Amino acid sequence: MRLVGYHAAPIPAAETGILGGWLLASSGQELPDGITTVVPNGGEALTGSAAGTEVTISGRALRVPWARVAQRIVVPLVIEEQTVIASVDGAQCDIEPMTNMAGEPRDTVTFENVRVPLALAAPGVDLEAFRFRGALSRAALMAGAIEKMSQLTVSYTNDRVQFGRPVAKFQAVQQHLVWGAQDAALARMVAETAAREATRGFAQFEIAAAKLVANQAAARATKACHQAHGAMGMTQEYPLHHLSRRLWSWRKEYGGDAEWSKWLGKIAVSQGADQLYPLITGGSAALN
Structure with missing residues:
Protein backbone atom coordinates (compact mmCIF):
# COMPACT_ATOMS: atom_id res chain seq x y z
CA MET A 1 0.00 0.00 0.00
CA ARG A 2 2.91 2.36 0.71
CA LEU A 3 4.18 1.87 -2.84
CA VAL A 4 0.76 2.73 -4.27
CA GLY A 5 0.98 6.06 -2.44
CA TYR A 6 4.64 6.49 -3.41
CA HIS A 7 3.78 6.33 -7.11
CA ALA A 8 0.46 8.20 -6.69
CA ALA A 9 -1.08 5.31 -8.60
CA PRO A 10 -4.70 6.07 -9.58
CA ILE A 11 -6.01 2.63 -8.65
CA PRO A 12 -8.45 1.39 -5.97
CA ALA A 13 -5.89 -0.92 -4.35
CA ALA A 14 -7.02 -0.30 -0.77
CA GLU A 15 -10.71 -0.68 -1.60
CA THR A 16 -10.34 -3.83 -3.69
CA GLY A 17 -7.94 -5.70 -1.43
CA ILE A 18 -7.53 -4.45 2.12
CA LEU A 19 -11.11 -3.28 2.63
CA GLY A 20 -13.63 -4.72 0.18
CA GLY A 21 -11.85 -8.03 -0.28
CA TRP A 22 -11.46 -8.41 3.47
CA LEU A 23 -15.17 -7.78 4.11
CA LEU A 24 -16.27 -10.23 1.41
CA ALA A 25 -13.87 -12.93 2.59
CA SER A 26 -14.95 -12.47 6.22
CA SER A 27 -18.57 -13.08 5.26
CA GLY A 28 -17.87 -16.08 3.03
CA GLN A 29 -18.74 -14.32 -0.20
CA GLU A 30 -17.06 -14.69 -3.56
CA LEU A 31 -14.43 -12.14 -4.53
CA PRO A 32 -15.03 -10.76 -8.03
CA ASP A 33 -12.37 -10.68 -10.71
CA GLY A 34 -12.85 -6.96 -11.20
CA ILE A 35 -12.73 -3.86 -9.01
CA THR A 36 -14.35 -3.86 -5.57
CA THR A 37 -15.09 -0.75 -3.55
CA VAL A 38 -16.64 -0.01 -0.17
CA VAL A 39 -19.02 2.53 1.33
CA PRO A 40 -16.46 4.33 3.51
CA ASN A 41 -18.72 5.35 6.40
CA GLY A 42 -19.94 1.82 6.99
CA GLY A 43 -23.45 2.43 5.76
CA GLU A 44 -24.16 5.19 8.32
CA ALA A 45 -26.39 7.04 5.85
CA LEU A 46 -28.09 3.86 4.65
CA THR A 47 -30.93 1.79 6.03
CA GLY A 48 -31.13 -1.96 5.77
CA SER A 49 -33.68 -4.60 6.62
CA ALA A 50 -33.41 -8.37 6.54
CA ALA A 51 -36.14 -10.74 5.43
CA GLY A 52 -35.37 -14.40 5.07
CA THR A 53 -32.19 -14.78 3.05
CA GLU A 54 -32.20 -11.26 1.61
CA VAL A 55 -31.22 -7.76 2.69
CA THR A 56 -32.88 -4.64 1.33
CA ILE A 57 -30.81 -1.43 1.28
CA SER A 58 -31.97 2.13 0.75
CA GLY A 59 -30.29 5.50 1.10
CA ARG A 60 -27.56 7.71 -0.30
CA ALA A 61 -23.85 7.13 0.27
CA LEU A 62 -21.38 9.96 -0.32
CA ARG A 63 -17.75 9.90 -1.44
CA VAL A 64 -17.63 6.23 -2.41
CA PRO A 65 -14.22 5.58 -4.01
CA TRP A 66 -14.26 4.35 -7.62
CA ALA A 67 -17.94 3.38 -7.53
CA ARG A 68 -18.44 4.22 -11.21
CA VAL A 69 -16.01 1.47 -12.30
CA ALA A 70 -16.56 -1.05 -9.50
CA GLN A 71 -17.94 -4.49 -10.20
CA ARG A 72 -19.11 -4.83 -6.61
CA ILE A 73 -19.90 -2.18 -3.98
CA VAL A 74 -19.51 -3.63 -0.49
CA VAL A 75 -21.72 -2.16 2.23
CA PRO A 76 -21.16 -3.08 5.90
CA LEU A 77 -24.37 -2.57 7.89
CA VAL A 78 -25.70 -3.27 11.35
CA ILE A 79 -29.12 -4.92 11.17
CA GLU A 80 -30.77 -6.20 14.35
CA GLU A 81 -27.45 -5.92 16.23
CA GLN A 82 -25.64 -8.07 13.67
CA THR A 83 -23.00 -6.93 11.20
CA VAL A 84 -24.16 -7.66 7.67
CA ILE A 85 -21.89 -7.43 4.63
CA ALA A 86 -23.89 -6.57 1.52
CA SER A 87 -22.27 -7.14 -1.87
CA VAL A 88 -24.06 -4.95 -4.39
CA ASP A 89 -23.71 -4.98 -8.16
CA GLY A 90 -22.90 -1.47 -9.31
CA ALA A 91 -25.59 -1.74 -11.98
CA GLN A 92 -28.23 -1.92 -9.21
CA CYS A 93 -27.41 1.60 -8.02
CA ASP A 94 -27.65 5.14 -9.31
CA ILE A 95 -24.10 6.52 -9.38
CA GLU A 96 -23.32 10.22 -9.69
CA PRO A 97 -19.65 10.77 -10.63
CA MET A 98 -17.77 13.04 -8.22
CA THR A 99 -14.07 13.54 -7.45
CA ASN A 100 -11.86 14.47 -4.52
CA MET A 101 -9.23 17.20 -4.54
CA ALA A 102 -6.81 14.93 -6.40
CA GLY A 103 -9.30 14.08 -9.13
CA GLU A 104 -9.83 10.52 -7.85
CA PRO A 105 -13.40 9.17 -8.12
CA ARG A 106 -15.42 9.77 -4.96
CA ASP A 107 -18.92 9.13 -6.21
CA THR A 108 -22.39 9.56 -4.78
CA VAL A 109 -24.25 6.24 -4.78
CA THR A 110 -28.02 5.99 -4.32
CA PHE A 111 -29.58 2.69 -3.25
CA GLU A 112 -33.32 2.32 -3.85
CA ASN A 113 -34.64 -0.86 -2.28
CA VAL A 114 -31.64 -2.81 -3.55
CA ARG A 115 -31.93 -6.49 -2.63
CA VAL A 116 -28.88 -8.69 -2.11
CA PRO A 117 -28.23 -12.04 -0.36
CA LEU A 118 -27.89 -11.92 3.41
CA ALA A 119 -24.31 -12.51 4.58
CA LEU A 120 -23.16 -12.12 8.18
CA ALA A 121 -19.64 -10.96 9.03
CA ALA A 122 -17.28 -13.25 10.91
CA PRO A 123 -16.72 -12.60 14.64
CA GLY A 124 -14.43 -9.61 15.15
CA VAL A 125 -15.44 -7.99 11.86
CA ASP A 126 -17.68 -5.01 12.55
Whole structure:
Protein backbone atom coordinates (compact mmCIF):
# COMPACT_ATOMS: atom_id res chain seq x y z
CA MET A 1 0.00 0.00 0.00
CA ARG A 2 2.91 2.36 0.71
CA LEU A 3 4.18 1.87 -2.84
CA VAL A 4 0.76 2.73 -4.27
CA GLY A 5 0.98 6.06 -2.44
CA TYR A 6 4.64 6.49 -3.41
CA HIS A 7 3.78 6.33 -7.11
CA ALA A 8 0.46 8.20 -6.69
CA ALA A 9 -1.08 5.31 -8.60
CA PRO A 10 -4.70 6.07 -9.58
CA ILE A 11 -6.01 2.63 -8.65
CA PRO A 12 -8.45 1.39 -5.97
CA ALA A 13 -5.89 -0.92 -4.35
CA ALA A 14 -7.02 -0.30 -0.77
CA GLU A 15 -10.71 -0.68 -1.60
CA THR A 16 -10.34 -3.83 -3.69
CA GLY A 17 -7.94 -5.70 -1.43
CA ILE A 18 -7.53 -4.45 2.12
CA LEU A 19 -11.11 -3.28 2.63
CA GLY A 20 -13.63 -4.72 0.18
CA GLY A 21 -11.85 -8.03 -0.28
CA TRP A 22 -11.46 -8.41 3.47
CA LEU A 23 -15.17 -7.78 4.11
CA LEU A 24 -16.27 -10.23 1.41
CA ALA A 25 -13.87 -12.93 2.59
CA SER A 26 -14.95 -12.47 6.22
CA SER A 27 -18.57 -13.08 5.26
CA GLY A 28 -17.87 -16.08 3.03
CA GLN A 29 -18.74 -14.32 -0.20
CA GLU A 30 -17.06 -14.69 -3.56
CA LEU A 31 -14.43 -12.14 -4.53
CA PRO A 32 -15.03 -10.76 -8.03
CA ASP A 33 -12.37 -10.68 -10.71
CA GLY A 34 -12.85 -6.96 -11.20
CA ILE A 35 -12.73 -3.86 -9.01
CA THR A 36 -14.35 -3.86 -5.57
CA THR A 37 -15.09 -0.75 -3.55
CA VAL A 38 -16.64 -0.01 -0.17
CA VAL A 39 -19.02 2.53 1.33
CA PRO A 40 -16.46 4.33 3.51
CA ASN A 41 -18.72 5.35 6.40
CA GLY A 42 -19.94 1.82 6.99
CA GLY A 43 -23.45 2.43 5.76
CA GLU A 44 -24.16 5.19 8.32
CA ALA A 45 -26.39 7.04 5.85
CA LEU A 46 -28.09 3.86 4.65
CA THR A 47 -30.93 1.79 6.03
CA GLY A 48 -31.13 -1.96 5.77
CA SER A 49 -33.68 -4.60 6.62
CA ALA A 50 -33.41 -8.37 6.54
CA ALA A 51 -36.14 -10.74 5.43
CA GLY A 52 -35.37 -14.40 5.07
CA THR A 53 -32.19 -14.78 3.05
CA GLU A 54 -32.20 -11.26 1.61
CA VAL A 55 -31.22 -7.76 2.69
CA THR A 56 -32.88 -4.64 1.33
CA ILE A 57 -30.81 -1.43 1.28
CA SER A 58 -31.97 2.13 0.75
CA GLY A 59 -30.29 5.50 1.10
CA ARG A 60 -27.56 7.71 -0.30
CA ALA A 61 -23.85 7.13 0.27
CA LEU A 62 -21.38 9.96 -0.32
CA ARG A 63 -17.75 9.90 -1.44
CA VAL A 64 -17.63 6.23 -2.41
CA PRO A 65 -14.22 5.58 -4.01
CA TRP A 66 -14.26 4.35 -7.62
CA ALA A 67 -17.94 3.38 -7.53
CA ARG A 68 -18.44 4.22 -11.21
CA VAL A 69 -16.01 1.47 -12.30
CA ALA A 70 -16.56 -1.05 -9.50
CA GLN A 71 -17.94 -4.49 -10.20
CA ARG A 72 -19.11 -4.83 -6.61
CA ILE A 73 -19.90 -2.18 -3.98
CA VAL A 74 -19.51 -3.63 -0.49
CA VAL A 75 -21.72 -2.16 2.23
CA PRO A 76 -21.16 -3.08 5.90
CA LEU A 77 -24.37 -2.57 7.89
CA VAL A 78 -25.70 -3.27 11.35
CA ILE A 79 -29.12 -4.92 11.17
CA GLU A 80 -30.77 -6.20 14.35
CA GLU A 81 -27.45 -5.92 16.23
CA GLN A 82 -25.64 -8.07 13.67
CA THR A 83 -23.00 -6.93 11.20
CA VAL A 84 -24.16 -7.66 7.67
CA ILE A 85 -21.89 -7.43 4.63
CA ALA A 86 -23.89 -6.57 1.52
CA SER A 87 -22.27 -7.14 -1.87
CA VAL A 88 -24.06 -4.95 -4.39
CA ASP A 89 -23.71 -4.98 -8.16
CA GLY A 90 -22.90 -1.47 -9.31
CA ALA A 91 -25.59 -1.74 -11.98
CA GLN A 92 -28.23 -1.92 -9.21
CA CYS A 93 -27.41 1.60 -8.02
CA ASP A 94 -27.65 5.14 -9.31
CA ILE A 95 -24.10 6.52 -9.38
CA GLU A 96 -23.32 10.22 -9.69
CA PRO A 97 -19.65 10.77 -10.63
CA MET A 98 -17.77 13.04 -8.22
CA THR A 99 -14.07 13.54 -7.45
CA ASN A 100 -11.86 14.47 -4.52
CA MET A 101 -9.23 17.20 -4.54
CA ALA A 102 -6.81 14.93 -6.40
CA GLY A 103 -9.30 14.08 -9.13
CA GLU A 104 -9.83 10.52 -7.85
CA PRO A 105 -13.40 9.17 -8.12
CA ARG A 106 -15.42 9.77 -4.96
CA ASP A 107 -18.92 9.13 -6.21
CA THR A 108 -22.39 9.56 -4.78
CA VAL A 109 -24.25 6.24 -4.78
CA THR A 110 -28.02 5.99 -4.32
CA PHE A 111 -29.58 2.69 -3.25
CA GLU A 112 -33.32 2.32 -3.85
CA ASN A 113 -34.64 -0.86 -2.28
CA VAL A 114 -31.64 -2.81 -3.55
CA ARG A 115 -31.93 -6.49 -2.63
CA VAL A 116 -28.88 -8.69 -2.11
CA PRO A 117 -28.23 -12.04 -0.36
CA LEU A 118 -27.89 -11.92 3.41
CA ALA A 119 -24.31 -12.51 4.58
CA LEU A 120 -23.16 -12.12 8.18
CA ALA A 121 -19.64 -10.96 9.03
CA ALA A 122 -17.28 -13.25 10.91
CA PRO A 123 -16.72 -12.60 14.64
CA GLY A 124 -14.43 -9.61 15.15
CA VAL A 125 -15.44 -7.99 11.86
CA ASP A 126 -17.68 -5.01 12.55
CA LEU A 127 -18.00 -1.33 11.69
CA GLU A 128 -15.35 -0.31 14.21
CA ALA A 129 -12.84 -2.84 12.85
CA PHE A 130 -13.64 -1.59 9.34
CA ARG A 131 -13.00 2.02 10.34
CA PHE A 132 -9.63 1.19 11.85
CA ARG A 133 -8.64 -0.90 8.84
CA GLY A 134 -9.57 2.00 6.58
CA ALA A 135 -7.48 4.37 8.68
CA LEU A 136 -4.50 2.02 8.42
CA SER A 137 -4.84 1.89 4.63
CA ARG A 138 -4.77 5.68 4.41
CA ALA A 139 -1.79 5.95 6.79
CA ALA A 140 0.18 3.58 4.54
CA LEU A 141 -0.80 5.47 1.39
CA MET A 142 0.22 8.77 2.95
CA ALA A 143 3.55 7.39 4.14
CA GLY A 144 4.47 6.48 0.58
CA ALA A 145 3.31 9.78 -0.88
CA ILE A 146 5.22 11.87 1.69
CA GLU A 147 8.37 9.83 1.05
CA LYS A 148 8.17 10.42 -2.71
CA MET A 149 7.34 14.09 -2.23
CA SER A 150 10.41 14.55 -0.04
CA GLN A 151 12.67 12.79 -2.56
CA LEU A 152 11.25 14.84 -5.41
CA THR A 153 11.94 18.04 -3.49
CA VAL A 154 15.54 17.09 -2.71
CA SER A 155 16.14 16.25 -6.37
CA TYR A 156 14.59 19.46 -7.66
CA THR A 157 16.41 21.78 -5.28
CA ASN A 158 19.75 20.17 -6.16
CA ASP A 159 19.07 20.62 -9.88
CA ARG A 160 17.71 24.17 -9.63
CA VAL A 161 20.56 26.69 -9.77
CA GLN A 162 20.18 30.25 -8.54
CA PHE A 163 22.89 32.83 -7.82
CA GLY A 164 25.51 30.45 -9.11
CA ARG A 165 24.71 27.43 -6.93
CA PRO A 166 21.93 24.86 -6.33
CA VAL A 167 19.16 26.27 -4.19
CA ALA A 168 19.57 23.23 -1.93
CA LYS A 169 22.80 24.85 -0.71
CA PHE A 170 20.91 27.74 0.85
CA GLN A 171 20.22 27.26 4.54
CA ALA A 172 16.64 28.49 4.34
CA VAL A 173 15.86 25.88 1.67
CA GLN A 174 17.72 23.17 3.58
CA GLN A 175 15.36 23.73 6.50
CA HIS A 176 12.39 22.85 4.27
CA LEU A 177 14.21 19.74 3.02
CA VAL A 178 14.85 18.61 6.60
CA TRP A 179 11.21 19.10 7.55
CA GLY A 180 10.07 17.07 4.55
CA ALA A 181 12.54 14.26 5.24
CA GLN A 182 11.63 14.16 8.94
CA ASP A 183 7.94 13.82 8.22
CA ALA A 184 8.59 11.17 5.56
CA ALA A 185 10.55 9.06 8.05
CA LEU A 186 7.98 9.64 10.79
CA ALA A 187 4.99 8.70 8.62
CA ARG A 188 6.68 5.54 7.35
CA MET A 189 7.68 4.48 10.86
CA VAL A 190 4.19 4.81 12.34
CA ALA A 191 2.53 3.14 9.34
CA GLU A 192 4.90 0.17 9.45
CA THR A 193 4.53 -0.14 13.24
CA ALA A 194 0.74 -0.10 13.03
CA ALA A 195 0.73 -2.64 10.19
CA ARG A 196 3.08 -4.95 12.09
CA GLU A 197 0.95 -4.83 15.23
CA ALA A 198 -2.23 -5.34 13.20
CA THR A 199 -0.85 -8.61 11.83
CA ARG A 200 -0.31 -9.76 15.42
CA GLY A 201 -3.84 -8.93 16.56
CA PHE A 202 -5.41 -6.01 18.44
CA ALA A 203 -3.79 -2.74 17.28
CA GLN A 204 -6.33 0.05 17.68
CA PHE A 205 -3.99 2.33 19.62
CA GLU A 206 -1.21 1.98 17.04
CA ILE A 207 -3.55 2.54 14.09
CA ALA A 208 -5.19 5.60 15.66
CA ALA A 209 -1.78 7.09 16.45
CA ALA A 210 -0.49 6.27 12.96
CA LYS A 211 -3.43 7.96 11.24
CA LEU A 212 -3.12 11.07 13.40
CA VAL A 213 0.64 11.31 12.94
CA ALA A 214 0.34 10.74 9.18
CA ASN A 215 -2.38 13.41 8.93
CA GLN A 216 -0.20 15.95 10.69
CA ALA A 217 2.95 14.95 8.79
CA ALA A 218 1.10 15.34 5.49
CA ALA A 219 0.14 18.92 6.35
CA ARG A 220 3.67 19.91 7.38
CA ALA A 221 5.47 18.10 4.56
CA THR A 222 3.18 19.49 1.88
CA LYS A 223 3.83 23.01 3.09
CA ALA A 224 7.62 22.49 3.23
CA CYS A 225 7.91 20.78 -0.15
CA HIS A 226 5.76 23.30 -2.00
CA GLN A 227 7.71 26.13 -0.38
CA ALA A 228 11.02 24.66 -1.55
CA HIS A 229 9.69 24.21 -5.10
CA GLY A 230 8.28 27.70 -5.38
CA ALA A 231 6.02 28.34 -8.36
CA MET A 232 7.17 25.14 -10.10
CA GLY A 233 5.34 23.05 -7.55
CA MET A 234 2.02 24.59 -8.55
CA THR A 235 2.22 23.81 -12.27
CA GLN A 236 -0.05 21.17 -13.80
CA GLU A 237 2.80 19.51 -15.69
CA TYR A 238 5.04 18.97 -12.65
CA PRO A 239 4.34 15.78 -10.59
CA LEU A 240 4.39 17.34 -7.10
CA HIS A 241 0.68 18.14 -7.10
CA HIS A 242 -0.22 14.50 -7.82
CA LEU A 243 1.21 13.70 -4.39
CA SER A 244 0.22 16.76 -2.36
CA ARG A 245 -3.41 16.81 -3.52
CA ARG A 246 -3.77 13.12 -2.71
CA LEU A 247 -2.31 13.70 0.74
CA TRP A 248 -4.79 16.47 1.48
CA SER A 249 -7.62 14.21 0.34
CA TRP A 250 -6.51 11.05 2.15
CA ARG A 251 -5.92 12.83 5.46
CA LYS A 252 -9.67 13.53 5.67
CA GLU A 253 -10.73 9.94 4.99
CA TYR A 254 -11.36 7.44 7.79
CA GLY A 255 -10.91 10.06 10.47
CA GLY A 256 -9.32 13.50 10.57
CA ASP A 257 -7.07 15.09 13.18
CA ALA A 258 -9.87 16.00 15.57
CA GLU A 259 -11.50 12.56 15.54
CA TRP A 260 -8.32 10.59 16.24
CA SER A 261 -7.00 13.13 18.75
CA LYS A 262 -10.25 12.81 20.67
CA TRP A 263 -10.15 9.00 20.53
CA LEU A 264 -6.55 8.83 21.76
CA GLY A 265 -7.27 11.38 24.47
CA LYS A 266 -10.21 9.36 25.79
CA ILE A 267 -8.09 6.21 25.87
CA ALA A 268 -5.29 7.97 27.76
CA VAL A 269 -7.71 9.42 30.33
CA SER A 270 -9.46 6.07 30.82
CA GLN A 271 -6.14 4.38 31.57
CA GLY A 272 -5.28 6.83 34.34
CA ALA A 273 -2.08 8.67 35.16
CA ASP A 274 -0.18 5.61 36.37
CA GLN A 275 -0.82 3.76 33.11
CA LEU A 276 0.05 6.59 30.72
CA TYR A 277 3.69 5.62 30.21
CA PRO A 278 2.91 1.89 29.81
CA LEU A 279 0.27 2.89 27.23
CA ILE A 280 2.79 4.96 25.27
CA THR A 281 5.45 2.26 25.32
CA GLY A 282 3.22 -0.81 25.10
CA GLY A 283 0.42 0.44 22.88
CA SER A 284 -2.68 -1.71 22.49
CA ALA A 285 -1.13 -4.51 24.54
CA ALA A 286 -1.31 -2.25 27.60
CA LEU A 287 -5.00 -1.40 27.26
CA ASN A 288 -7.18 -2.60 30.13
